[in-house]
Amino acid sequence: xCCAMTDSNAPAxxxxxxxxxxxxxxxxxxxxxxxxxxxxxxxxxxxxGPSGCGKSTLLLMTGGLLSPDEGLVEIAGEDPYxxxxxxxxxxxxxxxxxxxxxxxxxxxxxVLDNVLIGELADQAKVSLVDRAHNLLDKFNIGHRLNHVPSxxxxxxxxxVALARALLREPExxxxxxxxxxxDPENSEIILQHLADFADDGGAVIxxxxxxxxxxxxxxxxxxxxxxxxxxxxxxxxxxxxTT
Amino acid sequence: MKLSRLVMREIFxxxxxxxxxxxGVALAVSCVLATMAAMRSYDLNSDKIIAKMxxxxxxxxxxxxxxxxKTMKGLGFNIYIFPxxxxxxxxxxxxxxxKTMPEEYATTLANSKIVTVNHLxxxxxxKLEWPEKKRxxxxxxxxxxxxxxxxxxxxxxxxxxxxxxxxxxxxLHRSLEIKEGDEVIFKGKKFRVGEAHAERGTKDDITMxxxxxxxxxxxxxxxxxxxxxxxxxxxxxxxxxGEIRAELMEILPDTxxxxxxxxxxxxxxxxxxxxxxxDKQIAAAKADRVRLSEEREKFAGVLLPIVLxxxxxxxxxxxxMNVRERVTEIGVLRAIGVGSKIVLAAxxxxxxxxxxxxxxxxxxGFAIIYPVVKERLFHSIAMNEVVGGSEWIVPLVAAxxxxxxxxxxxxxxxxxxxxxxxxxxx
Numbered sequence: 001x002c003c004a005m006t007d008s009n010a011p012a013x014x015x016x017x018x019x020x021x022x023x024x025x026x027x028x029x030x031x032x033x034x035x036x037x038x039x040x041x042x043x044x045x046x047x048x049g050p051s052g053c054g055k056s057t058l059l060l061m062t063g064g065l066l067s068p069d070e071g072l073v074e075i076a077g078e079d080p081y082x083x084x085x086x087x088x089x090x091x092x093x094x095x096x097x098x099x100x101x102x103x104x105x106x107x108x109x110x111v112l113d114n115v116l117i118g119e120l121a122d123q124a125k126v127s128l129v130d131r132a133h134n135l136l137d138k139f140n141i142g143h144r145l146n147h148v149p150s151x152x153x154x155x156x157x158x159x160v161a162l163a164r165a166l167l168r169e170p171e172x173x174x175x176x177x178x179x180x181x182x183d184p185e186n187s188e189i190i191l192q193h194l195a196d197f198a199d200d201g202g203a204v205i206x207x208x209x210x211x212x213x214x215x216x217x218x219x220x221x222x223x224x225x226x227x228x229x230x231x232x233x234x235x236x237x238x239x240x241x242t243t
Numbered sequence: 244m245k246l247s248r249l250v251m252r253e254i255f256x257x258x259x260x261x262x263x264x265x266x267g268v269a270l271a272v273s274c275v276l277a278t279m280a281a282m283r284s285y286d287l288n289s290d291k292i293i294a295k296m297x298x299x300x301x302x303x304x305x306x307x308x309x310x311x312x313k314t315m316k317g318l319g320f321n322i323y324i325f326p327x328x329x330x331x332x333x334x335x336x337x338x339x340x341x342k343t344m345p346e347e348y349a350t351t352l353a354n355s356k357i358v359t360v361n362h363l364x365x366x367x368x369x370k371l372e373w374p375e376k377k378r379x380x381x382x383x384x385x386x387x388x389x390x391x392x393x394x395x396x397x398x399x400x401x402x403x404x405x406x407x408x409x410x411x412x413x414x415l416h417r418s419l420e421i422k423e424g425d426e427v428i429f430k431g432k433k434f435r436v437g438e439a440h441a442e443r444g445t446k447d448d449i450t451m452x453x454x455x456x457x458x459x460x461x462x463x464x465x466x467x468x469x470x471x472x473x474x475x476x477x478x479x480x481x482x483x484x485g486e487i488r489a490e491l492m493e494i495l496p497d498t499x500x501x502x503x504x505x506x507x508x509x510x511x512x513x514x515x516x517x518x519x520x521x522d523k524q525i526a527a528a529k530a531d532r533v534r535l536s537e538e539r540e541k542f543a544g545v546l547l548p549i550v551l552x553x554x555x556x557x558x559x560x561x562x563x564m565n566v567r568e569r570v571t572e573i574g575v576l577r578a579i580g581v582g583s584k585i586v587l588a589a590x591x592x593x594x595x596x597x598x599x600x601x602x603x604x605x606x607x608g609f610a611i612i613y614p615v616v617k618e619r620l621f622h623s624i625a626m627n628e629v630v631g632g633s634e635w636i637v638p639l640v641a642a643x644x645x646x647x648x649x650x651x652x653x654x655x656x657x658x659x660x661x662x663x664x665x666x667x668x669x
Contacts, residue, residue, distance in 0.1 A: 056667060065578055066663040086582055093580015100666070104575040108256030109249070116244035121580030164579070176666075 010077030012171050012203035013039040013062055018071035020057050020226075031057040032068070033226035039205070041171065044198035046217035047207045054226035055207045056176055062205060063096045063174045064088050076171045093121030097165030101177035103157045105149040111136065111160050112145040118167040128167055135163040139193060155186025162193055173197055175206040179213050191216035246585060250592050257565065261597055264561045268601025268646060269608060271554035272638045276609040276630060278543050278550075280621055283629040285539060288622035289532040296528055300521040320472035321503040322360050322487060324348070329469075329499065338381070338446055339368035343467035346386075346455070348495050352471065353389040355494045359487040360473035363389045364401060367458050367468045373451070375428045376419055381450040384458020406454045408437035414448035416440075429453075430461055475502070555649040562594055562650035566657045573657050574665025583658040590654035591647050598646025602638040 020032040031054040039045060047055050060066035061073060064080035072079060080091045105114045115132040122128070136142045139159040141152070149157050158178060165173055175194060179187035191213055198204045198218065206217060214220055222229045254261045325334065326342040334340050349365035367384040387403025404410055409429065411421060416439040421427060425436045434453065442448060459465045475483055484502045491500050566573070573586060613626045621629060 060663050060667060063578075065666065086584075089577060089580050089582055091580070092578065096580075098575075098578050100575075102571075104571055106249075106572055106575070108252045113244055113248065113252065117249070117576070117581075118579050119244040120246060120249070120576070120585055121582070168580075 010074065011038045012041050012043065012076065013037075013205070014072070014074040015058075015062060016072040018058065018061055018068045018073065020054070020061060020066065020068055031226050032061065034071075035223070035226070035228050036071075037221060037228070039172075039203045041201045041203055042198055044195055044204040044216075044218045045206065046214040046220040047205055047223065048209060048214055048220060049223035049229075051209075053223045055223055057226075058223065059174050059176055059205060059207050063098060063172070064092045090121065090123060093118065093168060095171050097168070097170040097173040099158070099161050099165045099173065099175035099178045101180040103149070103161040103181075105157055105160055105164075107149055110146045110148055111141060111152070114149065114160050115163045115167055118164060122168060131169075132163065132167060135166055136160075139163055139189075153186075155182055155189065158182060158186065158190055159193070162190060166197060171203060173202060173204045175204065177207055177209065179208065179210050184212070187212060246589060246592070250589055250596070253569075253589075254593060254596070257568070260561050260565055260568075261593070264558050264594070264597035264646070265601040265604060267554050267557040267561070268598050268642050269604035271550050272602050272605025272642055273609045273612075274550045275547060275638065276606065276634075277620075278547060279634070280609075280613065280626075280629040282536070282539050282543055284617075284621035284624040286532075286536060287624050287628060289536070293525065293528055293532060297525055300525055304518060304521050320362065320364060320474055322473040322475050323501050323503070324352075324471040324473065324491065324495065324498045325501070326469065327497045327499050331499070331501065334501075337370065339370070340469040343367070343464055343469045344498065346459075346466050346468045348498065349389045349468070349471050352491070352494055353391050357391065357490055357494060359483075359490045360475055361391055362472075362474040363391065364472040365389065365455065365468040366470050366472060367455060367462065367464060368470065369462055371462075373429060375430075378415070378419070379449070380415060381446055382458060382462075383450055383452050384455040384462075385452055386455035404452055404454045405437065406457055407434060408454070409434040410438040410440065410452040411436055412446075412448040412450040413440050413442040415451060432457075432461070471498075551645065555645055558594060558597065558646050558649035559653060562590065562653035563656075565593070566590065566653045569657070570660065570665055573660045574662040577660065577662035578666060586660075587654050587658035590657050591650060594646040594650030594654070595643040598643035599639065601646070602642035605642070606635055606638055 015038070016036050018032050018035045019030070022029045022031055033054075035054075035058060037045075047058065049055055057066065061068050062075075064073070064075060067081045073081060075091070075095050078091070078095075080088045083091055106117060109117065112129075112132060115136060116128060119125075119128055133142065133145075136145065139162065141156050141159050141163075144152060144156065149160070152160065158181070162178070165175075173194065178190050178194070182190060187210065194204050194206060195216060204217075206213060208214055208217075323334075325331070325340045326344040329340045329342040346365055349363050353363055364385060364387075368381065370379060370381050372378070373380050385401060385404060388401065409427065416422065416436070421436055421439065423436055423439045427434055427436060429451070440447065453461075455468070459467060475487060484500070487502070488500050491498065576586060577583070609630075610626065613621070617623055617626065
């Protein structure tokens with residue numbers, strides 16, 4: 001299912017000694033402090049920790065959206081932060097899929113267009129309509145192609161968001177609390193689809209507070225005050241995860 | 244998924260924002276066209292008014308000149324040709340010449356190509372006693388005007404006097420109680436009074452006119468005259484007398500010429516005055532037109548930039564609102580890899596479309612409203628006279644460009660928005 005990788009032997013994601021600091025009115029905040037980890041294709045990692053511990057910051061840095069103050073990020077063997085902003089955007093479009101807690105579907109586009117919006121980022125201009133149909137059918141919303149997001153249920157909206165994230169067959173999906181707004185039934189569906197993606201050779205990092213979501217992931221990482229702490233008991237440790 | 248689809252869907256979704264931008268452009272375009280049309284129609288209308296004024300003035304001048312010519316003609320002859328050896332002090336003293344010259348001089352003059360004078364009237368004048376009435380009279384023998392050979396005949400200033408008839412001045416016929424049609428004896432010869440003049444208050448009132456031939460016979464001066472009276476033509480310039488003399492002397496070297504100054508001067512001055520008055524009126528109207536036109540141009544020079552600026556600020560504000568409403572959308576688009584150029588293009592193309600449709604609406608609105616208000620606001624000038632063919636195109640090109648310029652900054656803000664900044668605070 002997943003796309004061809006830039007370097008088939010390279011880890012899907014490699015983070016080395018990442019640091020991120022923010023200056024706030026209260027002073028400097030070390031949001032991510034010396035975090036390292038490595039993920040391979042097929043990994044499904046739950047990233048958890050208390051609110052404000054740096055999970056989302058780490059996720060954005062991992063996805064090529066937020067450059068670290070220190071450290072290295074490699075996705076499919078390539079450091080996106082060596083690219084300029086436009087190159088990094090194109091890189092994200094090709095290698096990373098994002099799923100957000102609030103879904104962030106475009107309100108005036110119907111389901112199909114919301115999924116196909118990724119075509120705008122595709123410089124090759126390859127039609128992805130068939131793939132979009134396949135994904136929507138797979139996620140059981142193929143019958144609602146022409147509906148705008150406001151006409152969909154919460155669960156359907158998140159499935160559309162997931163289909164959008166997977167449209168361009170990324171190596172990595174970053175999901176920020178994807179089940180945060182969902183009922184147990186829809187949460188289960190989304191988690192299953194993420195697991196399927198990982199099983200098909202993709203890598204997933206999912207920020208979550210939800211125990212069921214953590215349980216669905218194959219491995220987990222726990223952050224506290226921006227630092228990686230010991231992985232959950234009973235869960236496989238992420239390769240190379242250190243503090 | 245094409246960018247155009249995204250843009251169109253967004254426009255339909257945020258209709259009001261787009262509609263307000265479109266209306267802003269439409270109003271600005273209509274305002275620009277209306278201002279331009281108002282100025283053009285004013286200029287065209289004042290051109291027409293001035294052209295009509297000039298035509299009317301020209302016609303009036305022609306009529307006035309004709310009236311003046313007639314009036315001046317009524318003032319009588321103003322050029323006198325006397326024998327060369329005539330002592331002019333005697334003429335000024337007595338009112339006529341004592342010396343004579345051949346009557347053929349008048350014919351010679353008439354057959355020449357003379358242009359500076361017309362209405363040639365040979366005459367023989369003498370003051371003498373009317374023995375039968377014991378009265379001193381001024382006798383003038385006239386034969387009627389000699390027509391100029393090279394010109395169309397003109398109606399004479401003085402009608403010829405038939406043989407056997409007399410014309411009497413007012414004082415003569417009044418004091419002697421003679422009426423028109425009466426028969427009188429003058430120097431032993433019977434005459435019928437053909438005409439009795441009304442009072443003129445001049446020497447004419449004691450003057451008797453008779454046929455030149457009979458006068459010459461009575462005075463024993465057959466074939467002789469002592470003056471040729473003439474009327475200077477309208478073509479004479481400032482040095483009228485000099486030109487007339489130069490021309491006449493070549494034809495009749497044995498003569499001298501004098502002019503009745505006041506009459507000639509009045510004639511020239513009246514004509515010059517009438518022309519000057521008309522020219523002044525036209526010049527004043529033209530100056531007024533230029534002044535008003537300049538005032539309107541100044542007003543338009545202030546109004547149009549304000550309108551354009553207002554429209555541009557309006558579009559920029561609406562674009563900024565649109566960007567602010569779509570911050571998350573922009574963040575997501577950038578996060579999933581959509582380039583900043585595409586985001587920029589999405590916002591700019593929206594503005595360009597608003598500019599184009601607004602310009603079309605503005606042009607159409609102007610074209611629809613113009614016929615309704617042209618009588619009241621545009622001096623009934625036809626629309627194609629105030630807005631030329633290419634000028635319809637200009638707003639359709641300029642408005643989208645200006646809209647793009649107006650929306651440039653907000654669009655750039657959108658394109659350069661850091662997706663991490665948006666999503667991190669989400």
